Amino acid sequence: xxxxxxxxxxxxxxxxxxxxxxxxxxxxxxxxxxxxxxxxxxxxxxxxxxxxxxxxxxxxxxxxxxxxxxxxxxxxxxxxxxxxxxxxxxxxxxxxxxxxxxxxxxxxxxxxxxxxxxxxxxxxxxxxxxxxxxxxxxxxxxxxxxxxxxxxxxxxxxxxxxxxxxxxxxxxxxxxxxxxxxxxxxxxxxxxxxxxxxxxxxxxxxxxxxxxxxxxxxxxxxxxxxxxxxxxxxxxxxxxxxxxxxxxxxxxxxxxxxxxxxxxxxxxxxxxxxxxxxxxxxxxxxxxxxxxxxxxxxxxxxxxxxxxxxxxxxxxxxxxxxxxxxxxxxxxxxxxxxxxxxxxxxxxxxxxxxxxxxxxxxxxxxxxxxxxxxxxxxxxxxxxxxxxxxxxxxxxxxxxxxxxxxxxxxxxxxxxxxxxxxxxxxxxxxxxxxxxxxxxxxxxxxxxxxxxxxxxxxxxxxxxxxxxxxxxxxxxxxxxxxxxxxxxxxxxxxxxxxxxxxxxxxxxxxxxxxxxxxxxxxxxxxxxxxxxxxxxxxxxxxxxxxxxxxxxxxxxxxxxxxxxxxxxxxxxxxxxxxxxxxxxxxxxxxxxxxxxxxxxxxx
Amino acid sequence: xxxxxxxxxxxxxxxxxxxxxxxxxxxxxxxxxxxxxxxxxxxxxxxxxxxxxxxxxxxxxxxxxxxxxxxxxxxxxxxxxxxxxx
Numbered sequence: 001x002x003x004x005x006x007x008x009x010x011x012x013x014x015x016x017x018x019x020x021x022x023x024x025x026x027x028x029x030x031x032x033x034x035x036x037x038x039x040x041x042x043x044x045x046x047x048x049x050x051x052x053x054x055x056x057x058x059x060x061x062x063x064x065x066x067x068x069x070x071x072x073x074x075x076x077x078x079x080x081x082x083x084x085x086x087x088x089x090x091x092x093x094x095x096x097x098x099x100x101x102x103x104x105x106x107x108x109x110x111x112x113x114x115x116x117x118x119x120x121x122x123x124x125x126x127x128x129x130x131x132x133x134x135x136x137x138x139x140x141x142x143x144x145x146x147x148x149x150x151x152x153x154x155x156x157x158x159x160x161x162x163x164x165x166x167x168x169x170x171x172x173x174x175x176x177x178x179x180x181x182x183x184x185x186x187x188x189x190x191x192x193x194x195x196x197x198x199x200x201x202x203x204x205x206x207x208x209x210x211x212x213x214x215x216x217x218x219x220x221x222x223x224x225x226x227x228x229x230x231x232x233x234x235x236x237x238x239x240x241x242x243x244x245x246x247x248x249x250x251x252x253x254x255x256x257x258x259x260x261x262x263x264x265x266x267x268x269x270x271x272x273x274x275x276x277x278x279x280x281x282x283x284x285x286x287x288x289x290x291x292x293x294x295x296x297x298x299x300x301x302x303x304x305x306x307x308x309x310x311x312x313x314x315x316x317x318x319x320x321x322x323x324x325x326x327x328x329x330x331x332x333x334x335x336x337x338x339x340x341x342x343x344x345x346x347x348x349x350x351x352x353x354x355x356x357x358x359x360x361x362x363x364x365x366x367x368x369x370x371x372x373x374x375x376x377x378x379x380x381x382x383x384x385x386x387x388x389x390x391x392x393x394x395x396x397x398x399x400x401x402x403x404x405x406x407x408x409x410x411x412x413x414x415x416x417x418x419x420x421x422x423x424x425x426x427x428x429x430x431x432x433x434x435x436x437x438x439x440x441x442x443x444x445x446x447x448x449x450x451x452x453x454x455x456x457x458x459x460x461x462x463x464x465x466x467x468x469x470x471x472x473x474x475x476x477x478x479x480x481x482x483x484x485x486x487x488x489x490x491x492x493x494x495x496x497x498x499x500x501x502x503x504x505x506x507x508x509x510x511x512x513x514x515x516x517x518x519x520x521x522x523x524x525x526x527x528x529x530x531x532x533x534x535x536x537x538x539x540x541x542x543x544x545x546x547x548x549x550x551x552x553x554x555x556x557x558x559x560x561x562x563x564x565x566x567x568x569x570x571x572x573x574x575x576x577x578x579x580x581x582x583x584x585x586x587x588x589x590x591x592x593x594x595x596x597x598x599x600x601x602x603x
Numbered sequence: 604x605x606x607x608x609x610x611x612x613x614x615x616x617x618x619x620x621x622x623x624x625x626x627x628x629x630x631x632x633x634x635x636x637x638x639x640x641x642x643x644x645x646x647x648x649x650x651x652x653x654x655x656x657x658x659x660x661x662x663x664x665x666x667x668x669x670x671x672x673x674x675x676x677x678x679x680x681x682x683x684x685x686x687x688x689x
Contacts, residue, residue, distance in 0.1 A: 105636070108655035115660045116629035122667045123621045127674075241657065245647030283652040285637040292633050300629060318685045320678070323671035330664050341656040591611055592683040 006073055013078075016051075017217050023047060024221075028419040037418045041180040044422035045429055048218055049195045052211045052433070059203030059210050064462050067204030067469065068135040068445055070315040074209055079321075080328025082209050083312040085216035087114075087329070088336055089165075090172025090432030091495045093219060096337075098403030100344040104280045106287035106295075110496075111337050113296035115330060117303025122326035125304055126313040128514040128590050130322040133597025134314065136442070137307040137506070138450040141528075143599060144513045145521040146583065148455050153528040155446045157505030158307045160532065162439045163480065165306075165498035169436035170196070170477075170484040173429060179380075180425045186485050193481040195429075196436045201470055204445075208437045209315060215430035220335060222427020227339050230346050230414045234356070240342040247349050251282045254352055258361065258396040267388045275384050275400040282348060290551050298556040302499025305506040307446070308438035319593035347410040352396060358413055360385075361396055368394050373412045377405055440480065444472040496555050497539070504535030504561025508569050516573075517587050523573030530568040535561020610681040617677065621670045628654075628662045 005012075027040055061067055074082065092114075099107040134140045137158060142151030173192030178185045199211040227240055237243025260279050271277075280286050303309065312329075313322045354362040360371070365387045368374055377383040382402035385394055401409075407428075411420040448469035453460055460468075505528045512519040512527075538557040542548045552560050578584075586598055604612075632639065636651045644650035644658070678684040 105652070105655065109633075111655055112629055112633075112659050115663050116625060119621065119625040119629075119663050119666055119670075123618050123625075123670055242646045248648060248652070283640075283649050285640045285651055287636075289634045289636060292636060293630050296629060296633070320671070320675050320685060323674060324668070327664060327667040327671055330667055334660050334664050338657050338660055588607060591614070592607065593678050594683045594685050 006075065009075065009078055013213060013217065016214060017221075020048075020218060020221065024419065024423060027422060028417060031417055031419050037421070038182060040418055040422040041425055042182075044426040045177065045180040048426045048430060049198075049433075052195070052214060052430075053198040055211045055214055056199040056201070056203055056207040059207035061203050061206055062463065062466065064135075064465065066206045067466055068314075068449065069311075070204075070206040070209045072315055073317050074315040076316065076321045076325045077328050078213050079209070079312060079316055079325045080332050081216040082212035083309065083325070083329035084332035084336075085212040085219065085430070085434035086208075086308060086312055086438040087333055087435070088219065088431050089169055089435035089495060090176070090428060091168065092336065092340075093223065093428050093431035094172065094176075094404050094407050097340040097343040097347070098406040100341050101348055101406045102276050102278065102280065102403065103286075104282050105285050106280070106291060108341065109287070109292045109295040110299060111340070113299025114303060115333060115337060116296065117300035118326055118330040118333075120300060120304040121309065121313075122323055124511050125310065125514065126326050127319045127323050127593065129310060129510075130313055130316060131319050131590050131593060131597060133599040135449050135599075136446045137310055137510070138446050139454075139599070140513065141509060141524065142450060142454060144583070144586065145509075145519075145524040145579075147521050147525075150521050150524050150528070151450050151454060153525055154506065154509070155450050157502070157528055157532050158446050159443050160536075161306065161498045161502035161505070162308060162443050163476075164494050164501060166436055166439040166443070166476075166480045167484045168494040168498075169432050169439065170480045172432035173436060174481075174484060176425055176429045176432065180422075180429070189481050189485045192429075192433070192436075193477050196433050196440065197474060197477055199433065200437045200441050201473060204466075204469065205311070205315060205441060208434075208441055209312075211437070212434045215434040216332065218430040219427040219434075220332070222423045222430070223336050224339060226411045226416065226420050226424065227343050227346070229416055229420070230350075230410060231342070233414055233416070234346060234350060236346060236349075240346065241338060244342055244345050247345050248283050250353065251345065251349055252284065254361075255281055258352075261395065261397040263388060263397055267386070270386055271400050272381055272384055275382070275402050277397055277400050278348070278352070279397075282345070288551075294551060294556045294559055298503065298558045299496075299499055301503040301507045301562060302558060305502035305510060306499065307502075307506075308435075308442040311442060311445075312438070343410065344406060347406045347413075350410070350414060351399070358415075361394055361399065363394055364392055365394055365398075366392075373409065376412070377401075377409050382409065436480075440473060440477050443476050444469055447476075448472050493555075500535060500539070500556065500558030500561065501532065503558040504565060505529075505532035507562050508566045512569060514587070514590060517584055518573055518578055519569065520573050520576055520579045520583075522576040523569040523571075526572040527565040527569030531561045531565025534564040606681055610677065610683055613677045613680075614674065617670065617673050621666065624666055625663070628659045628666075632659070 065071055129140055132140050138151050138154035141154035174185055174189035177191045178188030200208045231237055231240035236247050316322045316325050350358045352361045353359045360368045368385055382405040384400040386398055388398050452468050453465050509524045509527050535557050538560045539554055542554045640649045640651035642650040644653035
């Protein structure tokens with residue numbers, strides 16, 4: 001697997017994809033022959049995790065540039081796949097279609113935000129940071145602005161944002177592992193953690209890169225196959241993305257027919273926690289322009305500040321490869337994101353249309369309660385019906401579902417074989433693992449490279465640095481798992497907070513570092529510190545009953561944080577002296593793609 | 604003006620153009636979300652709905668590749684492109 005491994009990549013992953021498809025076929029034959037649903041679930045998760053572990057082992061390395069930036073030789077398209085897996089978390093995979101299903105247009109600001117951010121990454125940052133030749137994001141801040149304080153502040157912002165994010169991901173791996181392997185969540189979290197560490201411990205960025213490509217292939221098959229299958233089975237269209245217009249307008253028709261009846265608070269008390277009913281229009285505009293735009297904007301700026309995404313573009317062979325690679329990343333993300341609304345549409349229509357055999361609205365309550373899949377998902381605490389008005393039939397406002405059920409239960413409702421549910425579990429696991437790996441590595445690398453090597457012990461040997469990096473990886477992983485096991489907050493909420501934290505502290509220090517020569521150390525430190533603190537303060541204020549202003553909510557507090565960061569950075573920079581000639585020259589160098597990188601190959 | 608300054612000037616021009624297009628698809632059209640949704644868009648979906656599911660997302664993908672190609676041309680024009688890889 002060494003030497004011309006890079007040249008053989010298409011072949012290696014081609015064989016891998018073929019093998020995975022063959023595995024799916026074998027499993028469906030086994031299902032026909034009577035293998036139980038539980039065994040199929042275990043096989044899917046165990047088989048895929050074992051493959052990732054093998055890739056992780058084969059990618060082991062003792063070199064700093066392989067460990068930190070995968071030797072800077074990852075080809076454009078493969079880096080795009082790895083970034084897509086890095087990017088699409090358990091939340092994207094399991095919760096996104098559910099969010100669209102329940103909240104419609106207002107929620108779809110996330111789709112626009114989580115894709116539009118890549119335009120900022122490609123045009124403002126990625127190629128320049130690649131030219132810089134840094135190992136980590138704080139490495140750029142520390143070298144561009146100079147001084148240990150700026151480097152340290154960048155590590156702090158990075159850690160706050162990434163750690164908020166990673167607990168959600170470990171939580172997601174734990175949820176899936178506990179369902180698929182049938183073990184209690186508290187233990188499943190650690191099973192998930194060990195799987196995550198198997199990918200990254202030995203090979204660092206190199207191991208994570210090649211497992212993420214493998215994970216992307218699993219997750220995209222696991223997402224698209226059911227969407228196409230369900231659409232064809234329902235007769236909705238051969239290619240759902242282009243053919244669901246009738247279904248979308250049919251949902252609008254049904255919404256008008258049923259109406260959105262508001263339930264009394266008393267009735268809602270009966271509904272199990274975490275479940276929701278359909279209360280918002282599917283395709284109509286149901287949010288104000290500012291609510292939509294502010295959420296999209298926060299997610300876009302957050303995307304451009306999150307270190308686990310940015311560091312993927314440090315691994316390409318050249319600056320122009322970094323630019324193209326951003327395009328490929330977004331293309332691979334687009335494949336999944338554009339399918340989520342289609343899944344939400346199919347799922348909703350199949351449940352609420354009384355003329356379809358799967359439709360339950362308008363049936364009698366006892367009839368619905370007798371359906372097999374209803375009983376299964378009711379037991380899993382993801383579905384609930386209750387006859388509030390006592391008329392014996394199920395109304396739209398009397399049906400409740402958990403957000404995860406849209407992805408997890410729709411295949412079963414549509415009557416697909418169980419093998420698809422096993423596949424979906426493997427896909428969700430791949431999505432959560434790949435993101436967790438990227439994040440844990442981002443934190444551990446920043447602390448080991450920037451705090452330990454650059455600040456504490458600049459004379460440390462490579463071997464010692466890599467030992468520190470690996471120890472930190474394990475420590476941070478366990479800390480994340482321990483917090484995840486406490487189950488403090490929901491998956492999606494903490495993901496959105498991570499974006500807000502990242503943009504509060506890092507967006508302007510990163511962008512102005514390239515685009516404004518006059519930006520100096522004092523300005524950057526002030527920008528990072530005041531941005532993070534004011535963003536966090538705003539969050540606490542709103543969470544503790546504060547009214548907020550300008551329509552900025554707890555989901556978009558980064559808009560306030562980053563505005564403070566920008567003002568602080570500009571004002572403080574202009575009040576203090578301009579950066580020295582060497583720094584100015586460094587910025588000039590960063591702006592042209594040719595020539596040597598600012599930091600050496602080994603640093 | 605030195606070669607390097609000219610190169611940067613052109614790169615900055617491209618950046619502003621890219622950000623302007625980005626602004627239209629990520630922010631501009633959603634200022635008129637409610638009005639636009641009355642119109643039937645591609646494949647028969649309501650127009651704003653289509654932009655949120657496919658249109659804007661696809662536009663971003665195309666925009667990034669377009670930007671990357673234009674920037675490469677600018678780099679070549681001033682002799683700043685990298686050799687020997689990709």
